[in-house]
Amino acid sequence: MSGSTAVHGEYRAALRNNRLGLWLFFLSESFLFIGILVTRFYLWGNTRPELNQLNGLLVTIVLLLSSFTMNRAETALVQNDRKTFLNSLLVTVVLGLLFLAGVIVFEWGGHIRPSDGAYGAVLFGMTGMHALHVVSGIVFILIVWNNGRRGLYSSEQHWGVEACAIWWHYVDLVWVFFYPALYLMGQAIR
Amino acid sequence: MRTFFKLGFVRGLLGQVLGTLLGMGLVTGMRAAFGYSPLWLAEPAWVIGGLLGTVGFMVGVGALTDWAKWAGGLATPMHHGAPAGQPEWTRYFAVDLSHKVIGVQYTVWGIFVLLVGGLLAGLFRVELLQPGMQYFTTDRYNTMISAHGIIMIAAILLGVGGMINYLVPLMIGASDMAFPRLNAFGFWINVPASLLLITAMFVGGWDTGWTAYPPNSLRTALGGPLFFLGFYTIGISSIVGGLNLLVTVFTMRPPSMNLFRMPIFVWAAVGTSILQLLATQLVGLAMLMLIVERSLGMGFFTPVLNEAAKALNSPPGDPVLFQHLFWFYSHPAVYVFVLPGLGIISELLPVFARKPLFGYKWIALSSIGIAFLGFLVWAHHMFTSGMSNYLRLPFMYATLIIAVPTGVKFFSWLGTLWGGKLTYPTPMLFVLGAISVFLLGGLTGPPAATITTDLYLHDTYWVVGHFHQTFFGGFMFPFFAAMYYWFPKVTGRKYNEALGKLHFWLMVAGFWVMSLGQIWAGLRGMRRRIADYDPALGVQNIQIGITVAAFVIAFSILIALYNFIVSARSAEVAERNPWRSRSPEWQIPSPIPEHSYAAPLAVVGEPYDYGLPGSVYVRMELAGAGD
Ligand code: HEM
Ligand SMILES: [Cu+2]
Numbered sequence: 072m073s074g075s076t077a078v079h080g081e082y083r084a085a086l087r088n089n090r091l092g093l094w095l096f097f098l099s100e101s102f103l104f105i106g107i108l109v110t111r112f113y114l115w116g117n118t119r120p121e122l123n124q125l126n127g128l129l130v131t132i133v134l135l136l137s138s139f140t141m142n143r144a145e146t147a148l149v150q151n152d153r154k155t156f157l158n159s160l161l162v163t164v165v166l167g168l169l170f171l172a173g174v175i176v177f178e179w180g181g182h183i184r185p186s187d188g189a190y191g192a193v194l195f196g197m198t199g200m201h202a203l204h205v206v207s208g209i210v211f212i213l214i215v216w217n218n219g220r221r222g223l224y225s226s227e228q229h230w231g232v233e234a235c236a237i238w239w240h241y242v243d244l245v246w247v248f249f250y251p252a253l254y255l256m257g258q259a260i261r
Numbered sequence: 262m263r264t265f266f267k268l269g270f271v272r273g274l275l276g277q278v279l280g281t282l283l284g285m286g287l288v289t290g291m292r293a294a295f296g297y298s299p300l301w302l303a304e305p306a307w308v309i310g311g312l313l314g315t316v317g318f319m320v321g322v323g324a325l326t327d328w329a330k331w332a333g334g335l336a337t338p339m340h341h342g343a344p345a346g347q348p349e350w351t352r353y354f355a356v357d358l359s360h361k362v363i364g365v366q367y368t369v370w371g372i373f374v375l376l377v378g379g380l381l382a383g384l385f386r387v388e389l390l391q392p393g394m395q396y397f398t399t400d401r402y403n404t405m406i407s408a409h410g411i412i413m414i415a416a417i418l419l420g421v422g423g424m425i426n427y428l429v430p431l432m433i434g435a436s437d438m439a440f441p442r443l444n445a446f447g448f449w450i451n452v453p454a455s456l457l458l459i460t461a462m463f464v465g466g467w468d469t470g471w472t473a474y475p476p477n478s479l480r481t482a483l484g485g486p487l488f489f490l491g492f493y494t495i496g497i498s499s500i501v502g503g504l505n506l507l508v509t510v511f512t513m514r515p516p517s518m519n520l521f522r523m524p525i526f527v528w529a530a531v532g533t534s535i536l537q538l539l540a541t542q543l544v545g546l547a548m549l550m551l552i553v554e555r556s557l558g559m560g561f562f563t564p565v566l567n568e569a570a571k572a573l574n575s576p577p578g579d580p581v582l583f584q585h586l587f588w589f590y591s592h593p594a595v596y597v598f599v600l601p602g603l604g605i606i607s608e609l610l611p612v613f614a615r616k617p618l619f620g621y622k623w624i625a626l627s628s629i630g631i632a633f634l635g636f637l638v639w640a641h642h643m644f645t646s647g648m649s650n651y652l653r654l655p656f657m658y659a660t661l662i663i664a665v666p667t668g669v670k671f672f673s674w675l676g677t678l679w680g681g682k683l684t685y686p687t688p689m690l691f692v693l694g695a696i697s698v699f700l701l702g703g704l705t706g707p708p709a710a711t712i713t714t715d716l717y718l719h720d721t722y723w724v725v726g727h728f729h730q731t732f733f734g735g736f737m738f739p740f741f742a743a744m745y746y747w748f749p750k751v752t753g754r755k756y757n758e759a760l761g762k763l764h765f766w767l768m769v770a771g772f773w774v775m776s777l778g779q780i781w782a783g784l785r786g787m788r789r790r791i792a793d794y795d796p797a798l799g800v801q802n803i804q805i806g807i808t809v810a811a812f813v814i815a816f817s818i819l820i821a822l823y824n825f826i827v828s829a830r831s832a833e834v835a836e837r838n839p840w841r842s843r844s845p846e847w848q849i850p851s852p853i854p855e856h857s858y859a860a861p862l863a864v865v866g867e868p869y870d871y872g873l874p875g876s877v878y879v880r881m882e883l884a885g886a887g888d
Pocket of ligand 1: 472595596598599641642660661663664667702703706707709710711715718719720724727728731732735
């Protein structure tokens, strides 16, 4: 076996482990988010507080868009289009920050406080836990962007980018469940 | 002295102190900046301090170094052996990536934590010798029983981690775990976590027991939040450890080892890891919710509404929700503690009976069956909680059904023993002791699972008796069996057989007395977690018996430690395979060389065909001695 195929084989073995590990981590995190959803349905039942619907819709759209730009970044890297790769990562970061701003400034700045009974607790609990994950995703993207800028990823070997992209999609997916649970389901109580 | 300050462990401790101070300073500084008074608010200062202290430890010990380098785009080649220019023993006090070192680290730290928990038990058992309060205040007493519970759980998780990390890669012929750095991280995070739990006792303590039920846990003293944080941190270790093990077993076996030719302990480890990976998140969530409810007033568990919440027409919080979240983890957690121990029993019995393991497939699948059924029974802890009545019956039946896979294991053990050529060295004694004690636990469970009887037994010493039986039978006895059995493998030396047997007989006798005493006191109406009792209850003599027995157990464990330490340093060198085991780790030199197997394993037969002439399990080229 020549040296380079040995390295290649090692990379593939590591890749297999990494992929399985990441998916198992998602499975584990899913139990966290399911626990949070259970809390929401247990305490709120068939009701929900009055929230800013426009804001909810906007941040959701922004986050879904960011999943698209993240995907674009990864595809661009595979096609060796480094400029689109790096720019799409930055666009994703901006969209992620917009999402956070929407949640923190407009939702958290609304009329509900964390200490306001089950409505306050669950609203801040859900958005807070999700926001923490968004922040981790943004940090991850920035690391990948920085390493990408220095040419550390190739179109064949880029586990870091792949992991970052799946992580970001996963965080978006969680919001796809949280958004209706917070904004749409049950009867709005004023 | 220079070597001392270079030890990762010492640097970690410094990091934890600095991190804690930094966190406290941060909180106090923010309060100053926003003009709040008083500047010093103990609870947020300690919580943020505890959090940053944990991070500080991990940075100091060096568990995050390689990942920080990756983030900076640097490669980090694997390093084998002691740090450059340092003696070999320093490996054990620093971040080391070898699963064999990490396994020993888990075990040794686990035993240390076990001693702390045992010391607490010794103290509060003395208080229970007579009615009335003699040595402690009731608050101190409550702190000690609460800390005893959670510290012992930490010790058991560490012991489980030790056995799994050391044994599984060897048993499946893997060079190491799939993610060595994550493995080291998973061990080291336990150290600041254990220290947090110990600190919690000294900053006010807490009186909720290990179960942390609100509303009491929302009002208890400052030790409470530190305990939640420590519990949470230990959970992180469980999650990453479980994840690592599952990946290792699924991707790093040799191609010839199909699932049903793995050593049976590996199946148990898989069952445990599934539970750790999934269930732990829920208790982590519950602990976080307690922390934010206390510090930010988020009313998850408080059924009372403030004015603002009333104006919103918000529904109230609910303390029973906590119990659901908590037991969704903590029931499966009991199987996390015992599945590896039961795996050890199944692993060792055929060796000492010189017979094939009876019903290998059934045992393997029963571990997975227990793991999945374990998710469906959590509310048997809540029959008296005031949860909806219609939930009680299904949970009762589900609980009773778990007896089936557990029974499968028992029958298989009996089938393995039946007609075997039994020998009784110390590990075998511990295996048989484990079976006897675990059986007792299996018999005291169903009365607690039957609603009508549990309404009387709940929160009495019956339950205390029940779970000590299951923990001793499912973990403590098998753990010591494993310690004696693999001692020659790990150290290359023989332990003292006479002291081992003395340990066994003292521990098994002490345990039976202690445990039957607890059951008896429970039947007489002695409540658990109560510092005092009415002389009219007539349990004083029972309490004296329990206390004396507890001291016998403690003494026997000290004998074991003496035996291990002295033997590891100076006993006779052990033969390569003293138990005539077929398992691959016994076919290579002891202590095991750095790269365990010189050549990949080839599985050519069944793992447990003991006594069948000419049958072979694995083939390999022997690694050269030395290294
Ligand atoms: C596999 C070994 C087992 C372990 C490690 C174990 C462990 C425990 C622990 C730690 C507790 C007490 C929790 C607490 O309140 O602090 C407990 C309670 C209980 N166990 Fe087990 N157990 C085992 C087997 C069983 C079995 C086989 C059954 C029934 C068939 C059972 C039924 C119960 C019930 C119903 C309770 C709640 C009692 C009450 O609080 O009133 N357990 N167990
Ligand atoms: Cu249970």
